[in-house]
Amino acid sequence: MSDLLAARSLMAMSLGFHIIFAMVSMAMPLLMILAEWRWLKTGQDAYLIIAKRWAKGTAIFFAVGAVTGTVLSFQLGLLWPTFMAWAGPIIGLAFSIEGFAFFTESIFLGIYLYGWRKVSPRAHLAAGGVVALSGVVSGLVVVMANGWMNTPRGFTIVDGMPSNIDPIAALLNPSGLLQAPHMILAAFAATGFAVAGIHAFLLLRHPDNPFHQYAFKIALSVGCVSAILQPLSGDLLAKRVAELQPLKLAVFEGQVQTQQGAPFRMGGIWNSEREVFDYVLEIPYALSLMLHLDPYGEVKGFKDFPKENWPPIGIVRTAFQIMVLIGFLMMFLALWAAWLTFGTRDIFQSKTFLRAMVAATPLGFIATEIGWVATEVGRQPWVVVGYVKTAEAVTPMPGLTVPLIFFGALYTFLALIVTWLMFRHVAATPDQFEMIVSAQAS
Amino acid sequence: MIELETALAIVLLVALTFYALMGGADFGAGVWHLLAHGSSRRDQHRLIGEALGPIWEANHVWLILIVTILFTAFPTAYAQISVTLHIPLTLLVIGIVLRGSAYAFRHYDIQDDEIHVRWDQLFALSSLISPVLLGIIMGTITAGNFSLSPDSFYEGYVLYWVQPFPLAVGILALVLFAYLAAVYLILETSDVQLQEIFRKRAIAAAVFSGLLGEIVFFLGKSGAPYLWGGLTNNIWGGLIILGTVGFTLAAVWFLSTRQYWWARTCAILQVTLTIWAWGVAQFPYLIPPYLTIYNTSSPEFTLQLILFVLLLGALLLFPALIYLFRIFKSRSVFGQHQ
Ligand code: HDD
Ligand code: HEM
Ligand code: HEM
Numbered sequence: 001m002s003d004l005l006a007a008r009s010l011m012a013m014s015l016g017f018h019i020i021f022a023m024v025s026m027a028m029p030l031l032m033i034l035a036e037w038r039w040l041k042t043g044q045d046a047y048l049i050i051a052k053r054w055a056k057g058t059a060i061f062f063a064v065g066a067v068t069g070t071v072l073s074f075q076l077g078l079l080w081p082t083f084m085a086w087a088g089p090i091i092g093l094a095f096s097i098e099g100f101a102f103f104t105e106s107i108f109l110g111i112y113l114y115g116w117r118k119v120s121p122r123a124h125l126a127a128g129g130v131v132a133l134s135g136v137v138s139g140l141v142v143v144m145a146n147g148w149m150n151t152p153r154g155f156t157i158v159d160g161m162p163s164n165i166d167p168i169a170a171l172l173n174p175s176g177l178l179q180a181p182h183m184i185l186a187a188f189a190a191t192g193f194a195v196a197g198i199h200a201f202l203l204l205r206h207p208d209n210p211f212h213q214y215a216f217k218i219a220l221s222v223g224c225v226s227a228i229l230q231p232l233s234g235d236l237l238a239k240r241v242a243e244l245q246p247l248k249l250a251v252f253e254g255q256v257q258t259q260q261g262a263p264f265r266m267g268g269i270w271n272s273e274r275e276v277f278d279y280v281l282e283i284p285y286a287l288s289l290m291l292h293l294d295p296y297g298e299v300k301g302f303k304d305f306p307k308e309n310w311p312p313i314g315i316v317r318t319a320f321q322i323m324v325l326i327g328f329l330m331m332f333l334a335l336w337a338a339w340l341t342f343g344t345r346d347i348f349q350s351k352t353f354l355r356a357m358v359a360a361t362p363l364g365f366i367a368t369e370i371g372w373v374a375t376e377v378g379r380q381p382w383v384v385v386g387y388v389k390t391a392e393a394v395t396p397m398p399g400l401t402v403p404l405i406f407f408g409a410l411y412t413f414l415a416l417i418v419t420w421l422m423f424r425h426v427a428a429t430p431d432q433f434e435m436i437v438s439a440q441a442s
Numbered sequence: 443m444i445e446l447e448t449a450l451a452i453v454l455l456v457a458l459t460f461y462a463l464m465g466g467a468d469f470g471a472g473v474w475h476l477l478a479h480g481s482s483r484r485d486q487h488r489l490i491g492e493a494l495g496p497i498w499e500a501n502h503v504w505l506i507l508i509v510t511i512l513f514t515a516f517p518t519a520y521a522q523i524s525v526t527l528h529i530p531l532t533l534l535v536i537g538i539v540l541r542g543s544a545y546a547f548r549h550y551d552i553q554d555d556e557i558h559v560r561w562d563q564l565f566a567l568s569s570l571i572s573p574v575l576l577g578i579i580m581g582t583i584t585a586g587n588f589s590l591s592p593d594s595f596y597e598g599y600v601l602y603w604v605q606p607f608p609l610a611v612g613i614l615a616l617v618l619f620a621y622l623a624a625v626y627l628i629l630e631t632s633d634v635q636l637q638e639i640f641r642k643r644a645i646a647a648a649v650f651s652g653l654l655g656e657i658v659f660f661l662g663k664s665g666a667p668y669l670w671g672g673l674t675n676n677i678w679g680g681l682i683i684l685g686t687v688g689f690t691l692a693a694v695w696f697l698s699t700r701q702y703w704w705a706r707t708c709a710i711l712q713v714t715l716t717i718w719a720w721g722v723a724q725f726p727y728l729i730p731p732y733l734t735i736y737n738t739s740s741p742e743f744t745l746q747l748i749l750f751v752l753l754l755g756a757l758l759l760f761p762a763l764i765y766l767f768r769i770f771k772s773r774s775v776f777g778q779h780q
Contacts, residue, residue: 070539081520092510106500107763115496118769410540
């Protein structure tokens with residue numbers, strides 16, 4: 001394996017691993033405070049137990065998120081020193097802002113986890129609110145930084161070096177502004193669905209357990225609201241990609257030749273010899289309509305761009321398609337949930353729905369991972385689109401396969417342990433809950 | 443008005459000081475976890491676990507802040523450090539990952555069983571290794587003199603950090619962190635037996651750190667000539683060295699007479715002074731002799747913005763930190779028990 005490929009794989013692996021923990025740490029605090037707020041309002045202990053249980057689980061995710069994030073802030077330099085020397089003055093500010101968000105998040109998470117009896121209930125709830133808010137802020141800022149790599153702004157090139165640097169313009173870049181809300185929604189949708197899925201599984205076994213009923217409802221409502229907004233936000237984002245990164249969008253949508261009245265294509269396998277997609281299903285005029293609100297609008301094809309600037313077509317297109325498919329699946333589930341809640345008013349009776357939710361447990365995380373693959377691989381061969389190529393940015397350090405294998409083993413180990421801990425976590429819940437119920441009954 | 447570059451160098455030094463005093467002490471606590479023995483072994487472990495619980499995440503963020511300031515304000519220095527010190531930096535982050543994860547696995551697990559001993563061991567072991575690596579990295583940067591066009595892998599990526607000076611700094615960092623932790627832990631408990639245990643350890647660590655400080659200083663004569671020059675050429679250098687020795691002796695005295703508050707103050711001042719002595723001597727170099735805070739800095743507007751963000755952040759951060767410590771450390775830090 002070449003060092004460049006090893007560096008790219010290592011970066012992708014670290015990011016893909018970190019993002020799972022970051023998403024959970026972003027979304028769980030909201031679920032926790034919703035449960036705690038219900039407890040303060042209703043006085044029902046089940047809500048308190050939910051909040052406490054969720055808090056313990058979140059603490060594990062948060063800690064692993066914090067240390068893997070630390071790996072990333074070093075790895076940016078360890079793997080891409082040239083990129084960082086180039087980009088640091090322009091986009092580094094985002095990470096410094098993020099640093100303070102991390103501080104507030106860590107401080108108030110400490111208070112939330114250990115302060116149950118040390119601060120007033122209101123202060124405790126507020127601490128949870130601060131954790132939720134600062135988590136979202138750190139997610140926003142880092143994704144805006146990533147957006148800058150797609151649509152670089154805030155500098156001009158003089159003698160091959162960036163000058164007239166304006167970090168504010170860089171941070172407020174057009175891609176980032178729409179990527180950031182899409183990512184935050186992804187975190188809430190994915191985590192909401194995953195947690196709801198776990199409780200749906202337990203509800204199928206213990207249908208009358210209020211602990212799981214309440215937990216399911218809270219997680220489901222957060223997940224559903226986000227899952228309905230997600231395709232809308234994705235649509236806005238796609239329009240922006242069409243405008244500013246037409247090559248990338250053409251690859252996403254499988255648009256080979258420039259065309260007026262472009263159809264929306266589903267499926268398809270990239271045939272790199274004949275340079276066409278085989279086996280596509282077309283909905284006539286739909287793509288032009290979606291992007292330009294005009295059935296005859298022009299959509300650029302990627303053959304209009306020099307071939308050396310094409311990203312790997314097959315991977316990017318497939319990844320994008322799966323994300324969109326999952327997006328519609330999750331939206332459908334969310335609408336189904338809304339119909340059950342407001343129509344029949346008994347969401348727990350529908351075993352089919354609960355089973356569907358169990359099946360949907362990992363969907364949001366899969367969509368996120370794969371959406372990032374579409375975004376990042378779709379940006380290739382550039383690190384900073386139009387300015388720095390990935391191959392120019394890599395460290396001169398040889399032998400990068402060694403850290404790649406090492407971190408691979410480390411992440412596998414951590415993933416196994418966290419999974420196992422979560423199984424213990426889930427397995428422990430109902431029994432202890434029943435104990436409390438019986439204690440109160442007697 | 444003080445220059446932007448200098449202001450940011452000072453901020454870096456302040457952040458480094460906080461990281462050493464807070465995050466460093468958390469590493470040190472891990473070392474005492476490893477060394478805990480005797481009949482009160484379990485109590486020692488519990489004390490350490492409880493002392494870290496609410497604060498270690500926040501303490502860890504100082505390191506992240508340092509890295510982000512470095513790559514925003516002095517990006518070429520960050521790039522050079524990342525290249526030459528690739529190996530120890532990678533080992534350091536692995537240590538940090540294992541330590542944080544092991545702590546979380548141990549303390550936020552829902553069940554309580556045998557496997558927790560393993561997490562404790564992993565936590566303690568990585569607490570031992572990470573500070574040494576951190577010290578080695580600092581020592582190598584201080585020594586500087588990196589070859590601009592290395593001839594071999596060895597020269598490019600290994601040579602500079604396997605020298606006596608960086609290794610000595612690594613051990614010094616470990617001992618200083620352990621010293622801080624021991625002194626803090628005395629004030630974290632009201633159990634006299636535990637206090638006595640950590641009092642003895644604190645005295646040993648203080649003496650050891652004083653000796654090591656001298657060794658590092660003398661190794662620096664050939665190992666880090668710029669540092670040595672900076673410390674011996676001016677009056678400040680002499681005062682600072684006298685000061686650190688003075689604080690060590692005073693801390694030992696206060697520990698012997700069980701005046702723990704004063705002992706802790708002296709330990710904090712000793713570590714602070716050591717870091718600032720380094721900073722003053724190093725000025726204006728980031729990696730001597732080629733990279734200074736001037737020739738590696740970002741454009742002025744970036745520096746202004748980051749300083750502004752840091753100031754604003756500090757206004758947010760310090761009240762929050764004080765709130766955190768008031769809740770959990772009211773007795774040990776704010777002394778609200780008498
Ligand atoms: C739960 C996860 C999830 C779901 C259901 C969707 N997405 Fe997404 N999408 C992401 C999670 C995600 C992501 C992983 O978070 C990305 C990667 C980069 C980013 O900012 O968000 C992303 C990127 C991304 C991009 C690329 C932006 C770029 O390259 O600059 C587009 C155009 C869309 N999405 C569009 C959609 C559409 C039309 C969806 C409709 C159904 C959709 N996404 C569902
Ligand atoms: C969790 C979300 C993310 C995932 C899963 C992800 C995934 C990837 C992948 C797959 C690559 C390799 C692309 C290739 O070489 O073909 C990559 C590269 C990279 N990503 Fe991301 N990315 C994420 C977010 C980010 C963010 C937020 C940033 C920066 C702020 C970032 C910065 C980079 C850099 C610097 C590279 C290396 C250069 C390159 O290969 O283009 N990524 N990422
Ligand atoms: C799409 C990509 C990303 C998102 C949405 C994201 C979001 C988050 C969130 C919400 C947290 C706080 C929760 C936690 O500590 O577990 C976090 C932690 C962290 N992230 Fe990321 N992140 C992303 C990528 C990155 C990248 C590219 C870097 C490196 C430069 C990074 C560096 C960090 C660091 C250092 C922490 C630890 C902070 C702490 O100690 O609390 N993250 N991230």
